[in-house]
Amino acid sequence: MTRRELDAAGITDPTLRAAYAHCRRLNARHGRTYFLATRLLPVARRPAVHALYGFARWADDIVDDLGTTATIEQRAAALHRLEADLTAGLRSGTSGRPVVRAVAHTAARYGIDHRHFTDFMASMRADLHVTGYASYADLEAYMHGSAAVIGLQMLPVLGTVAPQEEAAPHAAALGIAFQLTNFLRDVGEDLDRGRVYLPEDLLAAHGVDRALLRWSRDTGRTDRRIPAALRAAAGLAHAAYRTAEPGLRMLQPASRPCIETARTLYRDILRVIDAQGYAVLHRRAVVPRRRRAAVALAGAGRVAAFRLLARRPEPLPVTRPKESSR
Template sequence: MNRKNLVLHARKSIERGSKSFSRASKLFSRPTRERAWLLYSWCRACDDLADGQDHGHGMSTVANPEKAIAAMRMMTRRAHGGEQTGNPPFDAFGIVAQECNIPLSLANDMIDGFALDARGWQPESEDDLFQYCYHVAGTVGCMMAIVMGISANDQDVLDRACDLGLAFQLANIARDVAEDAQAGRCYLPKIWLAEAGIDPDDMMNPDHRDALIALINRLCDLAGEYEQSARSGAANLPFRSRWAVLAAAGIYGDIARAIKKSDGASLEQRIYTSKFKKLGWIVKAFGQALFKSTRRDREALWTRERAIRLA
């Protein structure tokens, strides 16, 4: 499949897999937009392989998760090296990696997150939670920054890009607590659960509801902190990329804010934000992008160096 067809395939993938990201991606310049789609296509395919899903929907048991992870690594490595795999999302990654010089180490770091899921891993501590969020989402933030023209050596900006990925993933975890529990997964740190008096084997017991809501709100608050850090990093991006990132931050940040406001409704139903609010963020983000925000100190925040050091 040639580049043009891979871009079309990737566009269909993001439109089906994430309306929020699809809408925000249209604010990029055309070259950056196409590369964002290509990268998304690969990320989505890896996530689906790991979770037995179709564009993020319908999680099912993967018969041999270790084999799926090994295949993911093999095809990613081949595509990164310029080989054709015959698998469109992986070939899409090969193109964007070659065009933007995305390090293979970042791709492998992302796959490491899926490997954690494959072995039924659960975080013990808050640090473990952040390490997982780095692998499955912070890495994507870093790769997207490189797609937007940031050097792979610009560690400060990559840290801010990672922060946005962390914010997105913390919101995802907060939204999906009940769905993950049904699938036998839990991303709430065991230390948090113990402190809240929640039995991890009976987490959805109605007796734990108030304590569980408090932990979900804690995730939402953390998502807000990392969203704000990421916003100040957007000042380093070209205008259209800055606009797109600020819109995505607002749109996805609203999910965390809506979860907290719902007071536990996220345990019964999936929380969405309206199309009107998403369009509102596109307008609001345009104004925000005109003025480069003041840099925020992120010394108190978790940093991806800890995940890299522990790898």
């Protein structure tokens, strides 16, 4: 399948093919929901999505998983090296690092604004020292770089039937909706890393603070105030999904089944959390495999229907690279 994708995308250089293949493995290993949805994209567009995911995953792993003994200074140094390599790679269109090589090629091919990568790295640096957010406005500033820009990076790859600037706010909102869903699902794991992404004022409105969350996580017990606060946090995610909704119709038809499938599967995570009584401090919410397969099958049906209706193959949305304004 990797060879088929790379051939369809016209990627022939052996080193570049190996770089994209590496990114695909990262996506398959770590982004199960994302990877499943990506398989519904036209074959030629998948390598670019793997590259974007692979780079984001690599940076995130530096922040969170760079060995159990790595200090903040060591993580910061590794992140700095990655950012320097990225800056050079975006400028030259290539890199000695496989993941950077693939993402630099993708950025050049699709004309992805370099500012999106700059903003992403700024949020990754914040994770090294910021452990909480006083308000949703504060969290939104972080999520612009960590989630909204992912949607904006994806937009040129997916293609649109409306002007990109019209679709952009909805793409950004979907990235935020996905991340808010992850924050809610992973609240216990994030707490173990010393972080609470849920806004402090939202928690406080329900009588919840970090100490109460820590007590619940450590003891396996709960307090009625915690589910109430987490339900309110889920409301933020649902609102972001509603904001993103109009953007689906702005995507090229060939890309819609992928994004619709991803949206459905991520919203299903919220449904599982709700069904489990917001017990995310004690167990991870997982969408059942049978449900995931059913959603993917429905997406595949939409792909097949589109191909039957299409009179000719849809062109790959390629734009000229543009330089960052920064």
